[in-house]
Amino acid sequence: MSAIRVENLTKRFGETVALDDVSFEVPEGEFAIVLGVSGSGKSTLLRCINGLTHPTDGQVFVQGDPVTSHRDDVAMVFQQHNIIGGMSAYSNALTGALGRTDLLRSVLRLNKRSDKVRALEALDTVGLLGEAEQRAGRMSGGQQQRVGIARALVQEPDILLADEPVASLDPGSSQTVMRYLRGAAEERGLTAMISLHQVNLARQFGERFIGLADGEVVFDGYSDELTFDVIDRLYGGIDMEEFLAGENGHSEVTG
């Protein structure tokens, strides 16, 4: 059974066709990247999978069930990490458990011991266990995004979605965040779908690629099929020199 199955998905916003008859399946445990220029429909696709947006036509299935609303086994990491600056990295990560914490306990901050352990384990997965007590607001953008990933992991999802998780980061931090994202998915056996507009990062970290243009799937394949021709079709007029520099450079690993 596929972890994600998208069947003839169409989403219109008034006159705008954000997704046009999109179909694909993602097997369990795959690390898939959604590629495409701004406005190609990447966010809308992820939001339909997460149940945040309802399709105009077609259907999305997660673990075989039709998606009708948000589900706890699907976690999403956003571009704006929505981290609470005044709280520690640990407390931010712990908010991932809110979906299974009753209101009284959450108001009184009486988290279960198992969730506290999960928060620490998740911070360890993203390399931030040593910074657990640090105020998130004092952390770098890359570290904050790693806290955002930890929070998503505490939700204990089977499927991890990330919408442009490195769009606001410098190249070094983007590399680090992608490395932890891929590592977390592998370590925990998650199915992942990440939208990116940086082709070099996508090629470096992706396993499967779904390319969108004007809401349509124009490419669906694996690394060896993601040729420069395909990239040119997706990004029309891309500067190859800059692209190759991006691919070979930026190897610095920072937070």
Ligand SMILES: Nc1ncnc2c1ncn2[C@@H]1O[C@H](COP(=O)(O)OP(=O)(O)OP(=O)(O)O)[C@@H](O)[C@H]1O
């Ligand atoms: N809530 C909305 N209301 C109206 N139009 C929308 C809405 N959300 C998306 N759109 C439109 O749908 C199309 C696809 O947008 P979407 O955000 O999914 O693309 P994207 O590839 O994620 O782009 P970006 O990287 O800029 O977010 C765009 O034309 C966008 O303007």
